[in-house]
Amino acid sequence: MAHEDHGKQGGKTYWLDRKGNVAKVFYALILIDVLWLAADFLYKKKAEFDAWGGWADGGFGFYPVYGFVGAFLLVLAAKQMRRVLMRSEDYYERRRGGGSST
Amino acid sequence: MAEFLLSPPLLLMLGSVVLAAAPRNVLPRTVLRALLLALPVYSLWRFWGLDFGDYAQFKLFGQTLTLVRIDPLSRIFVVIFHLAALIGSIYSFYVKDNFQPLVGVFYAGSALGVVLAGDLWSLFLFWEVAAVSSALLVWVRRSGRAAGAGLRYLGMQMVSGVLLLAGIVLLRHEVGAAPGWAEFRNLTGFLEDGGLGFTNLAATLIFLAFGLKAAFPLLHSWLIDAYPESTPAGAVFLSAFTTKFAIYALARAFPGQSELIWIGGLMTAFPIFFAVIENDLRRVLAYSMTNQLGFMVVGIGIGTELAINGAVAHAFADILFKGLLFMAMGAVLYRVGHVNGSDLGGLYKSMPITTGLCIIGAASISAFPLFSAFATKSLIMSAAVYKEYFWLWLVLLFASAGVFHHAGIKIPFFAFFHHDSGIRCKEAPRSMIVAMVLAAAASMAIGLFPLAEMWFGTANPFYELLPYPVHYEVYTTTHVITQSQLLFFSALAFATLMRTGLYPPELRSVNLDADWLYRRVGLRIWDGVAAAFTATHRTGYAVAGRLAAAALETAQRHLGPQGFLGRSWLTASMALWVAVLLAAYLVVFYWRLG
Numbered sequence: 001m002a003h004e005d006h007g008k009q010g011g012k013t014y015w016l017d018r019k020g021n022v023a024k025v026f027y028a029l030i031l032i033d034v035l036w037l038a039a040d041f042l043y044k045k046k047a048e049f050d051a052w053g054g055w056a057d058g059g060f061g062f063y064p065v066y067g068f069v070g071a072f073l074l075v076l077a078a079k080q081m082r083r084v085l086m087r088s089e090d091y092y093e094r095r096r097g098g099g100s101s102t
Numbered sequence: 103m104a105e106f107l108l109s110p111p112l113l114l115m116l117g118s119v120v121l122a123a124a125p126r127n128v129l130p131r132t133v134l135r136a137l138l139l140a141l142p143v144y145s146l147w148r149f150w151g152l153d154f155g156d157y158a159q160f161k162l163f164g165q166t167l168t169l170v171r172i173d174p175l176s177r178i179f180v181v182i183f184h185l186a187a188l189i190g191s192i193y194s195f196y197v198k199d200n201f202q203p204l205v206g207v208f209y210a211g212s213a214l215g216v217v218l219a220g221d222l223w224s225l226f227l228f229w230e231v232a233a234v235s236s237a238l239l240v241w242v243r244r245s246g247r248a249a250g251a252g253l254r255y256l257g258m259q260m261v262s263g264v265l266l267l268a269g270i271v272l273l274r275h276e277v278g279a280a281p282g283w284a285e286f287r288n289l290t291g292f293l294e295d296g297g298l299g300f301t302n303l304a305a306t307l308i309f310l311a312f313g314l315k316a317a318f319p320l321l322h323s324w325l326i327d328a329y330p331e332s333t334p335a336g337a338v339f340l341s342a343f344t345t346k347f348a349i350y351a352l353a354r355a356f357p358g359q360s361e362l363i364w365i366g367g368l369m370t371a372f373p374i375f376f377a378v379i380e381n382d383l384r385r386v387l388a389y390s391m392t393n394q395l396g397f398m399v400v401g402i403g404i405g406t407e408l409a410i411n412g413a414v415a416h417a418f419a420d421i422l423f424k425g426l427l428f429m430a431m432g433a434v435l436y437r438v439g440h441v442n443g444s445d446l447g448g449l450y451k452s453m454p455i456t457t458g459l460c461i462i463g464a465a466s467i468s469a470f471p472l473f474s475a476f477a478t479k480s481l482i483m484s485a486a487v488y489k490e491y492f493w494l495w496l497v498l499l500f501a502s503a504g505v506f507h508h509a510g511i512k513i514p515f516f517a518f519f520h521h522d523s524g525i526r527c528k529e530a531p532r533s534m535i536v537a538m539v540l541a542a543a544a545s546m547a548i549g550l551f552p553l554a555e556m557w558f559g560t561a562n563p564f565y566e567l568l569p570y571p572v573h574y575e576v577y578t579t580t581h582v583i584t585q586s587q588l589l590f591f592s593a594l595a596f597a598t599l600m601r602t603g604l605y606p607p608e609l610r611s612v613n614l615d616a617d618w619l620y621r622r623v624g625l626r627i628w629d630g631v632a633a634a635f636t637a638t639h640r641t642g643y644a645v646a647g648r649l650a651a652a653a654l655e656t657a658q659r660h661l662g663p664q665g666f667l668g669r670s671w672l673t674a675s676m677a678l679w680v681a682v683l684l685a686a687y688l689v690v691f692y693w694r695l696g
Contacts, residue, residue: 029590043580072599
């Protein structure tokens with residue numbers, strides 16, 4: 001559905017109704033992330049764990065990499081879980097119904 | 103007597119019963135509501151004036167029961183339960199009917215009974231009252247689904263109660279009538295005093311009873327099943343009490359129990375996968391609750407002062423921010439009629455205040471600096487680091503990124519932003535907004551207190567409530583930067599997945615969880631057993647019927663009027679047969695004699 005159409009339904013076009021502005025938010029997020037990554041140069045971390053050569057909590061860019069990769073893989077893994085776990089909305093209401101519906 | 107009646111549990115429970123019984127013409131709705139709000143306020147004020155110690159004791163069947171035991175661990179739960187009762191009641195004033203706040207306050211009273219119980223019998227009593235009163239809050243939705251969910255919920259709560267009772271009875275049997283056996287305290291230590299280890303059945307049963315209410319993995323699905331089926335206000339009350347007093351009970355009885363570390367670790371991780379693909383946004387919050395409970399369970403398992411402080415502080419903060427998120431989704435449910443992510447979007451245009459307050463809740467649960475979980479969850483994370491649990495720490499970090507992903511972003515994004523669904527509705531009712539503002543303000547205060555302490559040297563009233571003294575600096579450069587990096591890069595992953603179309607769309611669906619075992623497999627087994635029983639019964643009935651018919655026919659043949667044994671015989675033939683018998687008898691007699 002076109003974002004603009006719905007914006008007008010309410011009698012007013014909001015800033016986020018324009019697709020270009022959504023892209024702006026995305027680029028702003030990238031900029032913020034770059035700044036947070038750069039913040040790793042500004043101070044010295046003390047590694048508490050020896051594992052992974054002390055990179056885990058003391059090295060450059062660990063938290064950004066872990067946050068990004070972790071969240072990315074979380075979603076992809078959850079998406080695959082749907083193949084096994086997803087059923088129709090009324091699955092449990094159909095007490096004597098077929099068990100293998102999707 | 104006043105000590106009993108004015109103790110927090112009884113004051114709230116009896117107070118709500120009296121208000122419920124008062125006739126409408128004597129007590130107009132506004133007066134009733136004012137009195138209902140006055141109950142938790144007065145109760146907390148009274149409680150605040152009491153010192154640590156035992157109150158409201160009485161003897162029953164030779165046992166001394168202690169209804170109120172105040173110590174640093176119970177105190178903080180008493181405070182937050184009163185606040186939750188107050189906020190929940192204000193929120194629920196959006197409906198004219200006062201049933202929900204009345205039951206909610208009664209349920210809060212029973213929860214206070216659990217955290218103040220000084221002995222196991224009192225604990226059990228309030229444990230059960232809480233189970234029944236909370237089930238009413240599921241049923242109050244008055245839908246078919248809520249009826250079923252409420253019944254399953256009550257069933258699971260009763261299982262917990264039975265486990266607890268069995269544990270208490272066994273403990274009584276094993277430890278004997280030694281004085282103080284029923285005291286509710288560190289059970290592991292208590293059992294070890296008696297020469298019994300954790301493998302002891304009594305402690306295991308009690309551990310499982312607590313674990314069921316704390317939503318341990320595989321025992322968690324009652325929460326996911328029932329809470330989202332309740333009303334907007336019902337879910338707010340439900341989210342506050344049962345799981346949190348279970349956390350209190352674990353912290354009281356099993357601190358430092360190492361099994362809890364991995365149970366908790368699992369609890370933080372597995373629900374976030376379900377939350378990503380769940381469509382019902384209040385069910386997403388229920389998964390998120392299991393995830394947050396996992397952090398608390400980990401803290402109790404680590405068992406150091408820092409970790410227990412973290413678990414308790416996080417329980418306090420969770421009641422506020424999870425309540426806030428449930429309130430925001432409840433407002434959407436009330437205005438729109440559903441909370442399906444697949445059919446919502448663009449609501450920020452209609453409900454800007456709710457949107458803003460929901461974002462505060464989202465930031466709080468995600469542990470953004472300045473918000474509550476940043477000042478509570480980090481105690482648990484640091485405790486894991488200090489004990490050098492590397493893999494556990496990685497799991498908790500992953501779960502922290504995950505919680506931002508599903509509760510921090512998914513909830514506000516799919517409800518209030520995303521594509522415009524075209525839904526135009528009114529802003530949330532005033533009572534809802536007031537309650538949400540209170541919860542949001544408290545969540546922010548918890549996050550800001552440590553900063554104020556650092557900059558201005560002001561006291562941190564929240565940390566002072568914790569059971570152990572806090573020597574912990576929250577706002578260090580490393581902590582602020584690393585946490586922000588984790589969260590913002592998690593947000594970047596979400597945005598990238600959305601823009602590339604890789605993010606799974608919200609679909610109207612049900613995802614199988616552990617409740618499938620009893621709602622589908624268990625039901626099938628039950629159906630199978632019932633069918634087998636019916637078939638056996640039918641076959642048995644048929645066989646028995648045929649045998650009986652055959653026996654009847656034979657009897658009729660032999661004993662009937664025409665039967666061999668039934669007809670009239672001649673006297674002469676009878677005399678003959680008697681003579682034959684006599685002769686046979688004589689032969690046998692002489693043969694035996696010879």
